[in-house]
Amino acid sequence: LALPMYLSGEIVGCFNRDNRAEGREDENLAAHHLLENLCAKASGALAIKWLLCREGIGPEKIDFIITCGEEACGDRYQRGGGGMAKAIGEMAGCFNASGFDLKNFCAAPASAVITAASLVASGIYENVVVVGGGSLSKLGMKFEGFLKDNTPILDDCLASMAFLISRNDYVSPVIRLDAIGKMPISAGTSDEKVYQHILIEPLEKIGLKITDIDKFAPELQNPEIMIHAGAGDVAQKNYLKIAGMAAQSGAIERKPEVAKAFMEKVGMPGFAPTQGHIPSAVPYLGHAIEAMKRGEIKRAMFLAKASLFLSRCTTLYDGVSFILERNPKAGKKTVNVGP
Structure with missing residues (x-):
């Protein structure tokens, strides 16, 4: 039921499914699904923290967070129901922010940037972060061609990204x-x-x-x-x-x-x-x-x-x-x- 975790060929730990009574029989709360969600959350939070550090902005200044990742959080009754935006915001210390998840497959990041810009331009929010956590299910997605030629698998990184959309200062693009x-x-x-x-x-x-x-x-x-x-x-x-x-x-x-x-x-x-x-x-x-x-x-x-x-x-x-x-x-x- 648990996923073994390896480091240099050695088992160093494991990742468990939800073993509570309400989750024990739920395939959506199996270990591999929860690990996908955790990887999206952790990598997304890292992207936000790096963004705020580089821009010199405190996490308390963020009003809203929009995620654009490809995970699908939720149990069997509401698979893909969302919640990743606030989970990432909580991990990144953005305690004054609310948020939601925006889904549009590969076009989600551009759609999220447009949505964030509209929220700021309308005056609803002042600082909106768009964040996309890494997709564990796509790690090494194109591996077959590399294995066939006995070459290293190049798509071996869990990528994430974050952007800050804010009011016009008449300087920034x-x-x-x-x-x-x-x-x-x-x-x-x-x-x-x-x-x-x-x-x-x-x-x-x-x-x-x-x-x-x-x-x-x-x-x-x-x-x-x-x-x-x-x-x-x-x-x-x-x-x-x-x-x-x-x-x-x-x-x-x-x-x-x-x-x-x-x-x-x-x-x-x-x-x-x-x-x-x-x-x-x-x-x-x-x-x-x-x-x-x-x-x-x-x-x-x-x-x-x-x-x-x-x-x-x-x-x-x-x-x-x-x-x-x-x-x-x-x-x-x-x-x-x-x-």
Whole structure:
């Protein structure tokens, strides 16, 4: 019933299931489920503590926490019911905060950032943290290709992340809440339709073209892992689609050399571990903030997609996007974001 825990081949402990009377027969409270939840909680709390330490903010200043991880806490009567946000906040010492869990598969981090920005811009909260704990179930997810070649398994880290969304100080970069991209139910599943809704339409809404964006951040999985596992370079595939939409919209010429130069200018190599929500667009958020503060770029666009069909409840998938912009020092309805 207990999971053995090894260190260098030696058993150093074990992890038990819920052995209370009400949990003894509940598969959702088995040791492997509880260990997944604990790993998400502990890694998420570590991310928040590091964020607050680096930004010099006391945990008591945080008003609200939104988690965007892929765990599903709860017993057999309410599997996936939530509670991770407040559990992480408690562990990180954010005792004045409330919170909730936001679920949208790989697009949850971008969706959570948009939700947090909206809560701050509306005046409901002043400081909102978006946090995603690591996914134990996806640790070493692409291991088979590495074992076949007798090479070390590269996706061997439990990643987590946290972002602080706060009121506009007219210095920090801002989120354009007037240019949020969404993929409606009617959109279908073709790549062209997806990018029309989450790439073209948000830009048109504020009078911009694709070439007005300095950097695009789609799914940013590490290609050294994905290519070896047979899935190809995921980030590069996304940039090919963005370049295709740029050519189709007339923003760039329909020439291979022009598309290649465009991709090199607006793209980047994937660098995040393959933990579902972790590599989905937002890993570039901190880098974008620093680049804007240095005056190197003006705008970055974050595009995330979600495989909703994995729930077996629909054949659809989802897509969301938002634009981060260098602070114009104007009174627009914007909010700050910090890594």
